[in-house]
Amino acid sequence: MSFGVYITTGESLTRLSTEIFNWLVEVRVEMELSKPTRFALRFEDDICDGSFAVSGSKELKQDEKLGLFIIDENDSLDCLVYGPVTEVKSNSQLGGPGSWIEIHGEDRRVEMSRVAVQAKYTGLSSAAAAGILKAYKFKDDVQDTLIEHDGKKKQLSQRGSDLSFLEDIARKNNFEFWISYEVTGSSELGILSLTETANLRTSPDRDQAGSVPQVPVLAAPSSQSLAVNPPRQQCPGVNKFEAKIDYEKPIAAKGNTFDAAGDKAIVDQVVEAPESIDPERPVQVGGVKREAIIPPKVDPEEAFLAKEAIVFEQSWFVEVDASTTFEQAGFAIRPHQLIEFTHLDKRLSGSYQVMKALHVITANDHFTDFTVHANGLGGDS
Numbered sequence: 001m002s003f004g005v006y007i008t009t010g011e012s013l014t015r016l017s018t019e020i021f022n023w024l025v026e027v028r029v030e031m032e033l034s035k036p037t038r039f040a041l042r043f044e045d046d047i048c049d050g051s052f053a054v055s056g057s058k059e060l061k062q063d064e065k066l067g068l069f070i071i072d073e074n075d076s077l078d079c080l081v082y083g084p085v086t087e088v089k090s091n092s093q094l095g096g097p098g099s100w101i102e103i104h105g106e107d108r109r110v111e112m113s114r115v116a117v118q119a120k121y122t123g124l125s126s127a128a129a130a131g132i133l134k135a136y137k138f139k140d141d142v143q144d145t146l147i148e149h150d151g152k153k154k155q156l157s158q159r160g161s162d163l164s165f166l167e168d169i170a171r172k173n174n175f176e177f178w179i180s181y182e183v184t185g186s187s188e189l190g191i192l193s194l195t196e197t198a199n200l201r202t203s204p205d206r207d208q209a210g211s212v213p214q215v216p217v218l219a220a221p222s223s224q225s226l227a228v229n230p231p232r233q234q235c236p237g238v239n240k241f242e243a244k245i246d247y248e249k250p251i252a253a254k255g256n257t258f259d260a261a262g263d264k265a266i267v268d269q270v271v272e273a274p275e276s277i278d279p280e281r282p283v284q285v286g287g288v289k290r291e292a293i294i295p296p297k298v299d300p301e302e303a304f305l306a307k308e309a310i311v312f313e314q315s316w317f318v319e320v321d322a323s324t325t326f327e328q329a330g331f332a333i334r335p336h337q338l339i340e341f342t343h344l345d346k347r348l349s350g351s352y353q354v355m356k357a358l359h360v361i362t363a364n365d366h367f368t369d370f371t372v373h374a375n376g377l378g379g380d381s
Helices: 108-113 125-135 162-172 300-314
Strands: 005-009 024-032 035-045 065-071 077-091 099-106 116-121 139-142 156-161 176-186 191-201 225-227 240-245 318-325 338-342 350-361 366-374
Touching: 005 024, 024 077, 035 065, 035 077, 077 108, 077 176, 077 191, 108 162, 108 176, 116 125, 125 139, 125 162, 125 191, 156 162, 162 176, 162 191, 318 350
Parallel strands: 139 191, 225 338
Antiparallel strands: 005 065, 024 035, 024 350, 035 099, 065 077, 077 099, 116 156, 176 191, 240 318, 318 366, 338 350, 350 366
16 A cells, blocks of 8 residues: 655655655654644665665755645645755664664744844834745735834844744734645646745634633534544544543633723723832842842733733643544644534533644554644533
């Protein structure tokens, strides 16, 4: 049985040569929310005509961009990851037989981590992020941020790599940062076009400006439904379903809203006023000047984001580890997706968001272990 994976090399998306592909043993792709997607290709290797067949191949050299696509039953392609080779591991056995080589890489976010930059920006941090993403030739999908930076009191400074700067923007605005792909073309003809979209936004989608911190309602599309314990005549969508419910997490929170006039005045404070500083605190030590740190003043937008972060993070109190195959599921599972589980008890049936997924592809099957979480029980999010 042949691999259900299509591998390309280079920016031209040239299909990996048959001479190299035939040595392929396993493909692994690791995905997680807001983290780079990493991949590994494991090949057998042997000495042919005085040299190893796979080691040293120009198609798998350092920084060569590899594309990993899966092929569905309609021969359509779905890109799991596209990015440069970052590491090579190999084992050479005496005489050749038993040797192997592993090619490791990750998505193109790694290209943004290689140079430290010092810069200042004005306006919204989302606009600064969009400009950086376009410079790396990504199609950008950036949600507007709330805080207007003026270069003085509200500075937006970068002192580090573009990747760390974008991750910092995501963290401060309760966004996620990930890359998604859209494929057009034909695998049979070897003609492909790949669009890389850099997403810097809330996930699941939710409004921020002008609304209270909200717990998103999860609603998975009907095409992404997995049956856990269906009737005998139906095939299950998963092989494993292990759930954990944390009842100690808060399930309610007091929110805030902005004034309807649009002046961003706080109607209901989202943070309590800081305590007054007691001059006797902290405990004084002879010969050392010690002063309590005064809490910084919080702007309405900053207070809103702080509250939203607490509400959003604490709302996820159901977590499930599951396992399936590509054939069972009928679609590629990846972070940020919303998936519905059916044929369960009322508590656990409903929609979940994928947190992470591990794809392992061999000549026999395409296995997927994944973790999802939910912010409600009984299908109510």
